[in-house]
Amino acid sequence: MTYVIIGNGVASIGAIEGIRKLDQEGTIVVLGSEHVPAYGRPLISYLLAGKIGPERLNLRSDDFYRRMCVDLRLNTTATAIDTKKKTVTTNKGEVIPYDRLLLATGGVPFNPPIPGSEGPDIYNFTNLDHAQALIAAAKKLKRAVVIGGGLIGLKAAESLFDRGVDVTILELSSRVLSAAFDENAGRLAARRLAETGIGVRCGVTAKEIHRDDKGHVMGVLTTDGMFVPCEAVIVAIGVVPNSALAKAAGIKTDRGVLVDDQLQTGTKGVYAAGDVAQARDMITEDNRVVPIWPNAYNQGYYAGRNMAGAGEKYEGGLAMNSISFYGLPTVSVGQVNPPKPEEYEIAIHLDEKRQTYRKLVFKDDRLVGYVLVGEIDNAGMYTSFIKFRMPLPGDAKRVLMHGEPGVFLWPEQVFEKTWNPAGGDK
Incomplete structure (x- = not known):
């Protein structure tokens, strides 16, 4: 049995461990688009803040892939899936056959079409490369604007502030963390951030990013007419499922890749887990994309076991957020x-x-x-x-x-x- 996993995050780790619980002999090939093994993405904010070093990011020990007999291929992305021939084509021209395929491609940052957003000094904050780019930029930054008051935006703002950068958060909703908080909780969180020195402006967002004659960012014009001076803009409005590869292959998608209670897609032998999967929600009992860490691992683990023949029901994910504000x-x-x-x-x-x-x-x-x-x-x-x-x-x-x-x-x-x-x- 040959298992191919596209993506190398926490869902992939769960899948590897799930497969190996039942199948110690099958071949596992993992395609990772980044240059490093799987790491804890929630930890990149601590890296940006200077609280930990890169060595603290790894999800598993250095010998994990060897012990699990995994063929890990870094800097490798899938460019096409042929579900009839059961093959995956990569950016390096390889054609990899599979018996079972797992889509664990995660999410990609949502970047709205803000005038002036094309060019230098614009950043995202969802992976290690983004964090390292911001670490380099923070050495010369005095002021930054973070567009988005969700979890990613707040952690980016806090991390830059801890490095001495003056930060203003713009959040279109009436409160920060609007998906996880209500008005009371959002107000208390924003109050703590403001007491610390981070600017929080809710009910507004960026209307236009202004640049100087050399093309560098000089500030953000907000939708209520205020101009916020800055040298960098972090777009952290959120992520959307990275489902383009699945769509191109004819795999059924909605907001994310649709899966059943065994994490299998509508295409036999193809599974999905993590931030790309639209899977069962424990509370609402419908299929939703819930891009959080525990769900990604659990979905990967169940998908891995079911790819290896377990036939187990995934009971559903549970939306959970835990964050501390100073x-x-x-x-x-x-x-x-x-x-x-x-x-x-x-x-x-x-x-x-x-x-x-x-x-x-x-x-x-x-x-x-x-x-x-x-x-x-x-x-x-x-x-x-x-x-x-x-x-x-x-x-x-x-x-x-x-x-x-x-x-x-x-x-x-x-x-x-x-x-x-x-x-x-x-």
Whole structure:
């Protein structure tokens, strides 16, 4: 059996480990577009801030690929997939046959067509090369504008600020981290950033990037008419699934590459995992792209096992974000901004003075989402109620609403190992 994996991130690591649990003899070929083995992308912000060195980035030990008998091909991208002949063509002219194929191509930065964005001094922040380019640029930077107040934008802003750069964040939404936070949590986070010295402007974005007569960036004109001087612009609006290769091969896509409950695409023998995959969501029970670290690994692991013949169901991913803003820890999990709030029961506790916030979202007597700011000690416990879909009768729900989760609220069947999260008792 020959397994070909396109992409070399955390989903690929999961797939390799999943395959080798069941198949120690098959050939595994991994195509990595970068010049280094798989590394922890969330760590590149610490690299940019100067808090860690490059040696801390690796996801696995130096001998991982050798021990797993993986043929790792760096600086190699797939240029075409022939699903009838079961081959992958690379940028080096190689034609690689496969029995099972995994698309783990991740996401690519979304760069909107902002006038003036073509040219030098414009950066993204999603991979190691981007981080190294910003490290070099930061040595001479005094001011920078970050377009986008999501996770990538905030980490880029924080990292540059820690290197002494004056940073302003522009976020089109009414709050930072709009996908993971609500208004209260977003306001507390923006307040902490502002107290530290990072400028945060919500409800506006870049209208035009201005350049001097030598072509270098000199500032950003915002949609409300303000001019923000800077020498660099970091476009961090987000990433979109890198699904162009799949589309060209006739593999079914929507927002990302569509997969079933075994992570297989509509094309037999072809699987997808990670930020490119539109896979089952544990809470909404539909297929969504949820580009976060744990989901990518888990999808890769299940895809790898199923490529090797396990036939296991992927129960679904769970949206999770954990980030600290200069000593202000935050966690958000699950459905925190329900599309129809009137169909949910929501409990909120806000202490502006202590900068603490708790929001719990319930649906049909189950916890389906939460946000914690400032005090996050109970995050793991809240997550367990969501992940295992535990029913919460009236008294138990009231205890949770008062911020007192505990194992004493778990159904007895959990302790008897007879609890089936998908459908109650076994």
